Amino acid sequence: MIERTPLLNFTTHAILIVGLVMLLLPLWIVFVASTHDFRTVNTVPMPLWPGSHMVENYVAAWTQSGFGPKMLNSLVMAIGVTTGKIAIAALSAYSIVYFRYRLRMVFFWLVFITLMLPLEVRIVPTYAVAANAFRPLQVLLDVFGMSWLLESVTGLRLVLPEWSLLNSYSGLILPLIATATGTFLYRQFFLTVPDELLEAAKMDGTGPLRFLFDILLPLSKTNMAALATIMFVYSWNQYLWPLLIVTDPAYGTAVMQLQRIVPGPLFGEPPRWHIAMAGTLIVMLPPLLVVVFMQRWFVRGLINQDK
Amino acid sequence: MADILIRSVVKSYGRTKVVHGIDLDILHGDFAVILGPSGCGKSTLLRMIAGLEEIDAGEIAIAGRVVNELEPRERGCAMVFQNYALYPHMSVAENIGYSLKIMGIRKAERLERVAAVARIVGLEEFLDRRPAQLSGGQRQRVAMARAMIKEPQVFLFDEPLSNLDAKLRVQMRIEIRRLHRRLGGTSVFVTHDQVEAMTLADKLVVMNAGRIEQVGTPKEVYHRPASLFVAGFIGSPPMNIMRVERATPGLARLASGATLQMPRLDTVPESSLRLGIRPEDIELVAPGTPGAMEMPVEFVEELGAGHLVHGEFEGAEFVVALPGAIEVVAGGRLHMRFPPEALHMFDAVSGLRLDGGEKASGLSSGAVREFA
Ligand SMILES: Nc1ncnc2c1ncn2[C@@H]1O[C@H](COP(=O)(O)OP(=O)(O)OP(=O)(O)O)[C@@H](O)[C@H]1O
Ligand SMILES: [Mg+2]
Numbered sequence A: 001m002i003e004r005t006p007l008l009n010f011t012t013h014a015i016l017i018v019g020l021v022m023l024l025l026p027l028w029i030v031f032v033a034s035t036h037d038f039r040t041v042n043t044v045p046m047p048l049w050p051g052s053h054m055v056e057n058y059v060a061a062w063t064q065s066g067f068g069p070k071m072l073n074s075l076v077m078a079i080g081v082t083t084g085k086i087a088i089a090a091l092s093a094y095s096i097v098y099f100r101y102r103l104r105m106v107f108f109w110l111v112f113i114t115l116m117l118p119l120e121v122r123i124v125p126t127y128a129v130a131a132n133a134f135r136p137l138q139v140l141l142d143v144f145g146m147s148w149l150l151e152s153v154t155g156l157r158l159v160l161p162e163w164s165l166l167n168s169y170s171g172l173i174l175p176l177i178a179t180a181t182g183t184f185l186y187r188q189f190f191l192t193v194p195d196e197l198l199e200a201a202k203m204d205g206t207g208p209l210r211f212l213f214d215i216l217l218p219l220s221k222t223n224m225a226a227l228a229t230i231m232f233v234y235s236w237n238q239y240l241w242p243l244l245i246v247t248d249p250a251y252g253t254a255v256m257q258l259q260r261i262v263p264g265p266l267f268g269e270p271p272r273w274h275i276a277m278a279g280t281l282i283v284m285l286p287p288l289l290v291v292v293f294m295q296r297w298f299v300r301g302l303i304n305q306d307k
Numbered sequence B: 001m002a003d004i005l006i007r008s009v010v011k012s013y014g015r016t017k018v019v020h021g022i023d024l025d026i027l028h029g030d031f032a033v034i035l036g037p038s039g040c041g042k043s044t045l046l047r048m049i050a051g052l053e054e055i056d057a058g059e060i061a062i063a064g065r066v067v068n069e070l071e072p073r074e075r076g077c078a079m080v081f082q083n084y085a086l087y088p089h090m091s092v093a094e095n096i097g098y099s100l101k102i103m104g105i106r107k108a109e110r111l112e113r114v115a116a117v118a119r120i121v122g123l124e125e126f127l128d129r130r131p132a133q134l135s136g137g138q139r140q141r142v143a144m145a146r147a148m149i150k151e152p153q154v155f156l157f158d159e160p161l162s163n164l165d166a167k168l169r170v171q172m173r174i175e176i177r178r179l180h181r182r183l184g185g186t187s188v189f190v191t192h193d194q195v196e197a198m199t200l201a202d203k204l205v206v207m208n209a210g211r212i213e214q215v216g217t218p219k220e221v222y223h224r225p226a227s228l229f230v231a232g233f234i235g236s237p238p239m240n241i242m243r244v245e246r247a248t249p250g251l252a253r254l255a256s257g258a259t260l261q262m263p264r265l266d267t268v269p270e271s272s273l274r275l276g277i278r279p280e281d282i283e284l285v286a287p288g289t290p291g292a293m294e295m296p297v298e299f300v301e302e303l304g305a306g307h308l309v310h311g312e313f314e315g316a317e318f319v320v321a322l323p324g325a326i327e328v329v330a331g332g333r334l335h336m337r338f339p340p341e342a343l344h345m346f347d348a349v350s351g352l353r354l355d356g357g358e359k360a361s362g363l364s365s366g367a368v369r370e371f372a
Helices: A006-033 A054-065 A067-098 A104-116 A123-131 A135-143 A146-154 A169-176 A180-192 A195-204 A208-219 A221-236 A240-245 A254-260 A273-303 B042-050 B092-102 B107-121 B136-148 B166-183 B194-200 B218-223 B228-233 B263-267
Strands: B004-013 B016-026 B031-035 B057-062 B077-080 B154-158 B186-191 B203-208 B211-216 B240-246 B251-254 B259-261 B272-277 B293-302 B306-313 B316-323 B333-337 B344-347
Touching (some): A006 A273, A054 A067, A054 A254, A054 A273, A067 A104, A067 A169, A067 A180, A067 A208, A067 A221, A067 A254, A067 A273, A123 A169, A169 A240, A180 A221, A195 B042, A195 B136, A208 A221, A221 A273, A240 A254, A254 A273, B004 B042, B031 B042, B031 B194, B042 B057, B042 B186, B077 B136, B092 B107, B107 B136, B136 B166, B154 B166, B166 B194, B186 B194, B211 B218, B211 B228, B228 B240, B228 B272
Parallel strands (some): B031 B203, B077 B154, B154 B186
Antiparallel strands (some): B004 B016, B004 B057, B203 B211, B240 B251, B240 B272, B251 B259, B272 B344
């Protein structure tokens, strides 16, 4: 739209500003709450202007919660999930777009359908698998009579060892890395790459892997950055899954920890919102930095965009 | 010797057959141009030679080796694409040297060879740029350099000049021809531009609807078109075609009843046929000359060096090309004579050329005329 009329300009700006305010207002309240002491925060109405206890609140939040190691865990998890998601998404989309095999579209639709099955829906079976990663294999063996066959032939019963992912980084990461959204995004991108590029590469003598690594992936850098940003924020903010499979505090994540510093009425104490809000802002910081950093990257990608 | 031998090659997409059994020999050192209207299967044929398209039936051999089952990289061909297909994220030098990198050639040698090729095509100053920072003509050169660096036995070009402006196209045409001579391989060039085809080809292959209509030198194809299709396709403006019946010996009767001296008519058995004459082979005569044909002038196209006179003759569009010195105005009448030796005879049913015999006229005296 290159239309320029003052009225339209005014209206669009007004809408934008209202939207922005609506988005920022809760954040502002969180920030304000994190700068007052216990008493002021719990007065009604709460003041809407920052107070003078900011530093002590943040220090308290940091020390009480032991965020240091938790942040590290969160970081490991978020980076692991993001990397995994990108790798899986790029590979599966590459397979779907560039290779002709039977049931190709069936696989695509299977992946696509999982969009409708977020983690929360499949959390119980996923937990069962995480508790023993070999279990699906064992079940298959049992169902298809393989164990029975083996038993009757050798007299030994085949029992796979248990491989528990509970309380481990693999457990935090692996169940989250399948991504229909990412696969779809990559598929759409690969579809826009002209066929002649593949043909030129073939004439130059590339095999499928080199084509992927030398040409497709470098071309998809901006895409990758977008996906990485979204996925980093998504995995950083994971709450339910870590809560479920982590019982050992050594593997707790920052977001999980957040809940511990809001000792609600459950603990017989009044909620210390000022500390909680400070903690919230601390936990929000890493994804925020990632977004800010990656956003600059996007813009660069857009500016010297190669056509 | 990088001969390309094509035997009964067939290609279908699903149920539609797009290449109907092609036989063609392109010998080492040839510059073969495949010319045909859009959708006739030129690119498909070229891509089958390159290995980018499966061959459904028949065989293609390059340098004495049947290549049907070989991967593109094993065939020793390089290809220049219509829209260049450069890798957008690589610099010019990287684009050119990519195939060497894949062959595992050391970086120092690679750079040396890239520089050498870049010098040939005049790209030395641009080696660090991205394709997006180049003009169309420069991109075209990168594509050529990328093909050249492998020192292939066979060069394949799929309409590589069609995205360039007219002037650049002429220039690149000359450069491609020069490169071919210098590199001494075999080149196959696909185009639907007949001027390009005429000027580049040693061997001109005219295709239509998945079949080869004629193979010959540009001169042969122009002066002795093998079929009505070739007659109508080659030459701008194309050959005028008239329906005639055989009358008394040596006379052809036109639809209007007018007759035409045509001694050669008696050498063929058919009685219903088509006669063709090139617009530039028509002679003007004084009104009233015996046997003169008359045509009302509808409009005149000025070309600078001459003009094209359009009118209707025998119920069909008719074009006469005249040198600039002769003044013709719309609404006037043209009195013309068709020199018998300039007439081409075709079978009315099959469209094939009928006379094996004498060569059609030295009238346009060798050089193919270009009408821009
Ligand atoms: N992948 C495909 N699937 C189905 N039909 C195809 C495919 N590629 C080409 N065709 C058909 O095959 C025929 C020949 O195509 P081809 O690309 O060889 O034409 P061409 O002679 O190169 O034409 P142009 O001058 O327009 O490039 C066309 O009718 C086209 O529609
Ligand atoms: Mg084509």
